[in-house]
Amino acid sequence: MGPATVPRDxxxxxxxxxxxxxQQTLLNIVKLRYGDVPVFLEVSQVIxxxxxxxxxxxxxxxxxxxxxxxxxxxxxxxxxxxDTYTDRPTVIYSPLTGVDFLNQLMTPIPPTAVLFLLQSGxxxxxxxxxxxxxxxxxxxxARRGMRRAADPRxxxxxxxxxxxxxxxxxxxxxxxxxQGGETSLIVFGPNPDPEIAALSDELRKILGLKRGLHxxxxxxxxxxxxxxxxxxxxxxxxxxxLELAATVQVPEAEVAEGRAAAGLVDSQPPGAxxxxxxxxxxxxxxxxxxxxxxxxxxxxxxxxxxxxxxKFTFGFVMLLFSISGTGAKSGAPVVTVPxx
Numbered sequence: 001m002g003p004a005t006v007p008r009d010x011x012x013x014x015x016x017x018x019x020x021x022x023q024q025t026l027l028n029i030v031k032l033r034y035g036d037v038p039v040f041l042e043v044s045q046v047i048x049x050x051x052x053x054x055x056x057x058x059x060x061x062x063x064x065x066x067x068x069x070x071x072x073x074x075x076x077x078x079x080x081x082x083d084t085y086t087d088r089p090t091v092i093y094s095p096l097t098g099v100d101f102l103n104q105l106m107t108p109i110p111p112t113a114v115l116f117l118l119q120s121g122x123x124x125x126x127x128x129x130x131x132x133x134x135x136x137x138x139x140x141x142a143r144r145g146m147r148r149a150a151d152p153r154x155x156x157x158x159x160x161x162x163x164x165x166x167x168x169x170x171x172x173x174x175x176x177x178x179q180g181g182e183t184s185l186i187v188f189g190p191n192p193d194p195e196i197a198a199l200s201d202e203l204r205k206i207l208g209l210k211r212g213l214h215x216x217x218x219x220x221x222x223x224x225x226x227x228x229x230x231x232x233x234x235x236x237x238x239x240x241x242l243e244l245a246a247t248v249q250v251p252e253a254e255v256a257e258g259r260a261a262a263g264l265v266d267s268q269p270p271g272a273x274x275x276x277x278x279x280x281x282x283x284x285x286x287x288x289x290x291x292x293x294x295x296x297x298x299x300x301x302x303x304x305x306x307x308x309x310x311k312f313t314f315g316f317v318m319l320l321f322s323i324s325g326t327g328a329k330s331g332a333p334v335v336t337v338p339x340x
Contacts, residue, residue: 002050009048017043022292025241025318029280030294030301032245034260038105038238040096047090055082104324108234111218112184113323115172124161126316130240130277133233136207137223143246143263144239153206160203164188169196173215184218186230237324240317247276248301278303278317279310 020043028038060077096104109131117127132140135157141150164170169191175183188200204211210227217229224231235243246263254260266282282301287293291311293302303310 005048005050013046013048017046019292021318022314023294025314025321026280026292026301026303027294027296029241029245030248030296032242033248033250033263034254034297038241040101040104041093042096043091044094045090045092047092049086049088049090051084051086051088053084053086055084056080104321105238106236107324108220108236109320109324111220111232111234112174114232114234115174115184115186115218116323118161118165118170119172122316124158124165126313128158128161130243130313130316131234131320133235133239134223135233136231138206142243144242157203157206160199160206164196164199164203167193167196167199169193169200186216186218188214188216190214237321240320244276244278244280244317247278248280249282251282251299277310278313279307 024040028040031038057080058078060075114127114131117131118124128135129140133142134140135154138151138153138157139148140154142148161170169188171187173185173187175185177183188203191197191200201211203209204213207230208225208227209216209230213228219229219231220234221231222233246261249264249266249268250260252265252267255262255265264276280301280303281287282299284299286295286300287302287304289305290302291305291307291314293300295301303314305311
């Protein structure tokens with residue numbers, strides 16, 4: 001019985017874990033809009049236990065006498081078959097607290113991870129506005145807390161990086177010397193294509209980099225004013241979630257009453273605001289066509305299944321959770337399953 005359960009169980013548990021992970025993420029984004037505390041439960045172990053027990057019993061009796069009489073010879077018998085099937089899965093949950101909470105949610109995403117995202121094919125238009133607060137002192141838009149407009153140069157930087165990606169004019173490299181820590185580099189190699197060369201020169205000019213510099217160190221932190229490095233102020237996962245929370249369409253009355261923070265509302269007129277990275281709608285009843293949906297405070301919130309850009313970006317946020325943790329995870333509880 002054991003081997004036959006593997007194909008079924010793996011797919012079923014993957015589907016359930018994936019759905020619950022998306023729901024948990026969406027719920028915490030909505031909670032942040034309402035000033036509520038995000039709470040995460042990690043599924044640290046899943047143990048599927050099965051038991052199949054079969055019993056067969058039989059009995060025969062023969063004779064021609066009882067306690068008082070003698071009669072004809074009689075043969076009698078009994079038979080019985082029984083099956084017992086038990087499915088007893090064990091799911092272990094671990095709350096994200098303490099050091100794990102700090103590493104997973106409040107530690108800025110490492111610049112190395114940002115470069116890996118670009119190198120692995122994620123568009124600069126998707127990844128950079130999501131994970132960066134600034135690059136060499138050029139600010140990205142911020143919606144959380146005190147609203148800040150983006151520096152016009154930031155959008156141009158992202159456009160140039162995206163074009164260089166498409167044309168193969170930019171690469172990432174990680175140097176790991178024998179002594180000292182690793183160094184992240186972004187490389188604009190010599191290229192005979194005049195368009196790529198022009199884009200690279202414009203990027204260096206906007207960032208204040210030395211002309212003709214091909215290998216540029218990438219560091220975390222505020223702008224140091226150097227012409228041979230790129231300084232990235234990256235966001236933590238909590239900041240990423242706060243940015244998305246500001247674009248959740250909540251009832252306008254709840255913002256007016258102070259129940260929810262300022263941001264997009266359900267009565268927002270079309271075209272009044274720039275399209276959010278992830279469209280999160282709300283309504284009084286459960287949606288019929290949603291990629292992920294949750295209920296909070298008696299109201300439903302969801303990402304439409306017909307909005308491919310929102311679904312793709314929401315999936316990217318899930319990926320960021322996987323790469324944002326920089327510390328060691330605490331050990332999961334040890335569970336002993338007796339053999340039967």
